[in-house]
Amino acid sequence: SQQGEEDPQALSIQEGENATMNCSYKTSINNLQWYRQNSGRGLVHLILIRSNEREKHSGRLRVTLDTSKKSSSLLITASRAADTASYFCATDAYSGGGADGLTFGKGTHLIIQP
């Protein structure tokens, strides 16, 4: 798999249920970030987890990071119709001395059925 590979590619759940998306990556990272993209719109930064962190919460979002398995998960609890969007993980391999770019996965398209 490529750096920042999410699964599933698509997920459809009922409103109120929890949604879990996974991301795997290949190289060492400094942090991993999750973004949301509504159809045809820009990327919205959701949450960032550093390589020395294992879990982070922000509102209804919970992110975990397992650097030994090079994987991360994003959990959205009590989903709402407005959560319908594509979700991307992006890895930051910032190496110091410069501004390295993020490497994005292909994303998980989440559909919340009302």
Added chain:
Amino acid sequence: EPEVTQTPSHQVTQMGQEVILRCVPISNHLYFYWYRQILGQKVEFLVSFYNNEISEKSEIFDDQFSVERPDGSNFTLKIRSTKLEDSAMYFCASSEGGRGRGYTFGSGTRLTVV
């Protein structure tokens, strides 16, 4: 909340023409980026810019691309001679820089080369 502003939102150009995509990053941010997303594909890193020079660029960012910060607020991406395969959504982003910093993305410019 501070925003990254991109103009135009949509640009149609003929193959071989030059285009300039414009961005106004967040004022106190130090690092600026351009990414692109071809329809249905991953978001891809193009270039990062810091201290008035290119910090890093990807293989995509060849000689037909250039970036400039002509004044204290604007950050531009120029494509000298557009090709059909340059059709994509182009996103500008900025960050404060350093480890553990998320990026703020603009809403994007949809470039269509005909």
